[in-house]
Amino acid sequence: MSFDPTESEPDLHVPVEPRGRAVRIGIGGPVGSGKTALVAALARALGERLRLAVVTNDIYTTEDADFLRRSAVLAPERVEAVQTGCCPHTAIRDDITANLDAIELLEERFGDLDLVLVESGGDNLTAVFSRGLVDRQIFVVDVAGGDKVPRKGGPGVTTADLLVINKIDLAPLVGADLDVMTADAHRMRGELPVIAQSLVADPAATAVAEWVLAQVAAVRALV
């Protein structure tokens, strides 16, 4: 099975009549903050309860798709990768067509999806998803990236629907002050939620998975 989005062969899956648009949740954040690991954890945690598919925007295109395939959390045909022409933020914010095409391909293929997770390529703190692409967005930072990151702000930290502070098990090892990070995060974000987690301690990303389920229900209720 190839994840190659440039495949010119016809899609072998028989198109299914869509039963309604899947809820779309974007997952963004800096390089190495654990976006793909979070997607894999969510797929494991929610795969039984939701009909799920993933679009990845990794700079190296198939890296994340291959990771998800190897970790066997999702059937290969439930993962689509898009190429972003060296501009991961453009593909999720200014010109979202490649991602919309990938989502629609998945929706045509399965017809009954509840949730599509769109994982951005690793980017900087100014990257944010277009509201034309996703219904909700999660911004992922990690303690190893420096405990000053939440204080620096930027639209991802300040406006994302959920901020995840990842890899908290590493905090003592990298000299990061978790209390400072979460306090800064809450100060920058007002009422918006913050979840600090370690996928080593909790491979199922329980708190984030619960938040995702609540968002799926909330977005569905609006339609």
Place this chain on the structure above:
Amino acid sequence: MPSLAALTLADARFPGGGHVHSGGLEEAVARGLVTGTADLAPFLLGRLRTAGLTAAAFAAAAAVPDAPFGLLDAELDARTPAVAQREASRAQGRAALRAARVAWPSPVLDVLVAVHPRPHHPLLVGAVVGLSGGPPAEAAHCAAYLSVSGPASAAVRLLGLDPFAVNAAVVALGPVLDAVVAEATVPRRPERLPAPGAPVLDLMAQAHVHHHREQVRLFVS
């Protein structure tokens, strides 16, 4: 004065999916054929006089009222021997269609989509300029310019070239661009439209897709 439609379509900020296509430039860079601004210029010149002329001629032909989209679609397919390039053209046409549907809703787009749900990019450009009241030459100008502006931008991103020098290299193509537009807008029946060949671009487009499966390509084409 150019129509707002032509300016919008040619704008790098137009959300029509163009930023993920390099027009063969990425493959040329991967093969060491383009390494800097000096060898980017002849690459762009060759692309403008071949792929650019074909795109311009079909955009112009699609900009007239009641353009024969079905025939133009088939004729453009026939002039695009590499399946990777036909795919890239239709991918860009489909992407730009999404934006065009919102900005320029028109029954002309329904007619175009009835021919093929993923229209060739030059036909979409011509249809939008035409339905906005722009003359065929404007559609040709837009398509010809896009045939080099995308690869030039990709070169800046892939090679870290001086953006001022690359921009100047595009602007220096002005006289050739004018000549391409003049050639593209000579009234002809669809089957008599220009059909310049660019075998190296064809082969590199195929190689790009092939290599993506083993190495990494950051652009779709």
